[in-house]
Amino acid sequence: MSLRASLRQLSRDLRSQKLRTAFTAFGIVWGTVAVSLLLAFGQGMHAQLVKSSAGLGENIVIAWPSLTSKPFEGLGKGRRIRLDEEDIEMLRARAGGLLGISGEYASTLKLVYGTRTLAVDVSGVSPIFGEMRNLVPAAGGRFVNDLDERDKRRTLFLGDQLAKDLFGSTDPVGKTVQLGGSPFQIVGVLKKKSQDSSYSGRDEGKAFAPASTMRALTGQRYVNNFIFKAETNADTERLKAGVRRILAARHRFDPEDKEALALWDTTEMFRFLDTFMLAFRLFLGIVGSLTLVVGGIGVSNIMNVVVEERTREIGIKMALGARPSSILGQLLLETIFLTAGGGAVGLAISAAICAVFPESFTEFVGRPVLSPLVTATTAGLLGAVAIVAGYFPARDASRLDPVVAMKT
Amino acid sequence: MHVFRKRNGKGNGNGGPVIRMEGITKVYDTGKVRVEALRGIDLAIGGGEFVAIVGPSGSGKSTLMNLIGCLDTPTGGDYDLLGEPVKGLDRNRLSAVRNRRVGFVFQNFNLLPQISAYENVELPLLFGSVSAKERKRRTEEVLARVGLEDRMEHKPTELSGGQMQRVAIARALAMDPAILLADEPTGNLDSTSGGDIMALFEDLWRQGRTIVVITHDAALSRRASRVVEIRDGRITRDTGARPEGGNAREALPE
Numbered sequence: 001m002s003l004r005a006s007l008r009q010l011s012r013d014l015r016s017q018k019l020r021t022a023f024t025a026f027g028i029v030w031g032t033v034a035v036s037l038l039l040a041f042g043q044g045m046h047a048q049l050v051k052s053s054a055g056l057g058e059n060i061v062i063a064w065p066s067l068t069s070k071p072f073e074g075l076g077k078g079r080r081i082r083l084d085e086e087d088i089e090m091l092r093a094r095a096g097g098l099l100g101i102s103g104e105y106a107s108t109l110k111l112v113y114g115t116r117t118l119a120v121d122v123s124g125v126s127p128i129f130g131e132m133r134n135l136v137p138a139a140g141g142r143f144v145n146d147l148d149e150r151d152k153r154r155t156l157f158l159g160d161q162l163a164k165d166l167f168g169s170t171d172p173v174g175k176t177v178q179l180g181g182s183p184f185q186i187v188g189v190l191k192k193k194s195q196d197s198s199y200s201g202r203d204e205g206k207a208f209a210p211a212s213t214m215r216a217l218t219g220q221r222y223v224n225n226f227i228f229k230a231e232t233n234a235d236t237e238r239l240k241a242g243v244r245r246i247l248a249a250r251h252r253f254d255p256e257d258k259e260a261l262a263l264w265d266t267t268e269m270f271r272f273l274d275t276f277m278l279a280f281r282l283f284l285g286i287v288g289s290l291t292l293v294v295g296g297i298g299v300s301n302i303m304n305v306v307v308e309e310r311t312r313e314i315g316i317k318m319a320l321g322a323r324p325s326s327i328l329g330q331l332l333l334e335t336i337f338l339t340a341g342g343g344a345v346g347l348a349i350s351a352a353i354c355a356v357f358p359e360s361f362t363e364f365v366g367r368p369v370l371s372p373l374v375t376a377t378t379a380g381l382l383g384a385v386a387i388v389a390g391y392f393p394a395r396d397a398s399r400l401d402p403v404v405a406m407k408t
Numbered sequence: 409m410h411v412f413r414k415r416n417g418k419g420n421g422n423g424g425p426v427i428r429m430e431g432i433t434k435v436y437d438t439g440k441v442r443v444e445a446l447r448g449i450d451l452a453i454g455g456g457e458f459v460a461i462v463g464p465s466g467s468g469k470s471t472l473m474n475l476i477g478c479l480d481t482p483t484g485g486d487y488d489l490l491g492e493p494v495k496g497l498d499r500n501r502l503s504a505v506r507n508r509r510v511g512f513v514f515q516n517f518n519l520l521p522q523i524s525a526y527e528n529v530e531l532p533l534l535f536g537s538v539s540a541k542e543r544k545r546r547t548e549e550v551l552a553r554v555g556l557e558d559r560m561e562h563k564p565t566e567l568s569g570g571q572m573q574r575v576a577i578a579r580a581l582a583m584d585p586a587i588l589l590a591d592e593p594t595g596n597l598d599s600t601s602g603g604d605i606m607a608l609f610e611d612l613w614r615q616g617r618t619i620v621v622i623t624h625d626a627a628l629s630r631r632a633s634r635v636v637e638i639r640d641g642r643i644t645r646d647t648g649a650r651p652e653g654g655n656a657r658e659a660l661p662e
């Protein structure tokens with residue numbers, strides 16, 4: 001039979017069994033919308049979680065020197081451990097597997113621009129700090145660099161919120177401000193980012209200067225904390241032990257004394273995040289599969305409900321001379337058509353829902369990411385169910401003598 | 409190829425019977441009950457005959473008709489249609505026979521309710537792989553032949569019983585079969601539309617078709633060239649070909 005004749009018959013079959021057509025199409029549309037939205041939101045949420053967590057920097061360790069909690073080699077406990085730039089230098093030289101390390105010298109200083117005055121948390125840091133802590137400059141600016149650090153230049157990098165508070169809509173880069181009574185030049189502004197964890201306020205409200213400059217400006221000798229990162233994540237544990245060992249030997253505290261040097265290993269957070277996301281995806285997968293199963297049962301039920309009507313129709317067609325193979329081929333064509341159509345409509349509906357998804361919600365649950373592949377697969381699976389559910393009754397009917405099928 | 413033509417009265421070229429049955433039996437065995445619906449039918453129908461099958465209800469008329477139309481399989485016996493044995497034909501060949509050799513008209517019409525009269529009539533042409541152009545021509549022609557040229561886009565539910573039966577007759581005629589079979593075609597109709605349908609059958613017969621009709625209607629059986637009576641699964645009376653009616657073809661110019 002020619003393709004045109006097949007299509008002509010297709011349109012006839014779809015109309016002669018309106019109930020089946022409508023419900024099968026609905027089942028496939030509903031199933032694909034449900035599953036593809038489910039996975040789209042899961043994907044968006046994952047991306048958002050990763051993005052926010054990475055706001056602080058990926059896989060870094062933050063270290064705070066503190067009070068010893070154990071006596072060691074005749075020294076009592078409660079001794080304050082203080083680290084200066086020499087300690088940082090030594091770690092940089094001796095700790096194995098280190099990608100970068102930076103001390104952080106923090107002060108709250110008065111920042112003046114024109115008529116505005118703000119009290120700002122300023123950190124003196126090394127250039128590598130920007131990279132490790134994900135402080136990406138907005139276009140036209142830069143972070144503190146090596147020359148700044150070497151020459152104790154009075155350069156300043158501003159958090160985006162701080163820049164807005166101080167400069168409004170003016171571009172701050174190149175402007176001079178007064179910081180702690182000295183003139184500083186703004187070299188860059190933080191590019192807006194999501195950040196859901198911090199240890200001393202969110203970066204958007206802070207300012208960053210070269211460590212050397214800050215030490216000279218405030219006379220601060222010891223670091224408040226330092227951050228470091230391993231060359232590969234797998235080395236983080238070994239690197240942490242190495243850092244503890246080197247500092248313990250130099251400052252004579254017990255390497256097992258966790259309080260003398262407190263470490264916050266953010267890779268643990270990422271590990272947790274990975275586990276969480278795995279569980280979350282597993283959950284979505286199960287919910288999605290169940291949705292598919294329910295949809296599949298629905299679709300095959302529809303096929304069974306119409307079996308009698310269909311058997312009678314097949315009987316009439318056979319009496320008029322339709323071949324069994326053409327009846328089954330027509331059924332296949334019909335199901336493929338409904339599946340493709342239902343899948344396309346499902347994809348369109350899902351895309352429309354994602355498109356009108358309010359921007360204000362995306363901060364919390366992320367922007368849903370629609371996967372046409374998922375949609376097509378879902379529609380395909382439901383279509384396969386429809387074919388299997390429709391095929392066997394149709395085949396049985398086409399094997400009957402026409403008069404028997406017609407009497408059903 | 410499939411053009412309407414005046415038939416020469418012989419369904420097959422050699423002048424033998426178009427339908428020949430020997431010792432045909434049909435047993436329905438539902439497990440609980442066993443019904444011997446046909447108990448040995450010997451019947452030969454020649455090309456151009458107009459046969460009325462009569463008999464009381466439950467005597468096996470429909471069973472016999474379904475076997476003639478290859479809609480059902482006999483339990484025993486031999487059946488040749490147009491000189492060819494039906495036994496042993498595979499399902500695709502049987503489909504082809506039903507499509508081309510016979511047209512079947514049912515008491516309850518058996519139209520597909522959701523599609524138009526036109527589309528119902530076109531169905532056998534689709535199954536017979538007739539080209540689109542030819543399908544259109546033939547569908548319109550047979551619908552006009554039964555007087556429904558202005559009802560083509562109506563759905564069966566929008567037609568009267570008589571009109572539905574005419575759609576069914578048009579559908580049976582679409583592939584221009586040699587044999588037209590009808591199982592109580594006027595059974596569900598009032599007497600006026602029943603009369604119209606009978607006249608239509610007589611007309612079709614006069615054009616050279618072989619026609620077999622089951623009927624309770626004495627008026628219709630009087631129009632036939634031959635009456636076969638069935639009781640209890642057996643032929644109890646057969647008038648044979650009636651000379652005054654049987655030579656209808658001679659009355660027509662070739």
Ligand SMILES: Nc1ncnc2c1ncn2[C@@H]1O[C@H](COP(=O)(O)OP(=O)(O)O)[C@@H](O)[C@H]1O
Nearest residue numbers: 436438443445464465466467468469470471472
């Ligand atoms: N599908 C069937 N299953 C069982 N018995 C049947 C079936 N079809 C017909 N019969 C029986 O066969 C006999 C002949 O039926 P049928 O050919 O329909 O008679 P008629 O058309 O002369 O009224 C009846 O006794 C009927 O009950």
Ligand SMILES: [Mg+2]
Nearest residue numbers: 469470471591
């Ligand atoms: Mg009957």
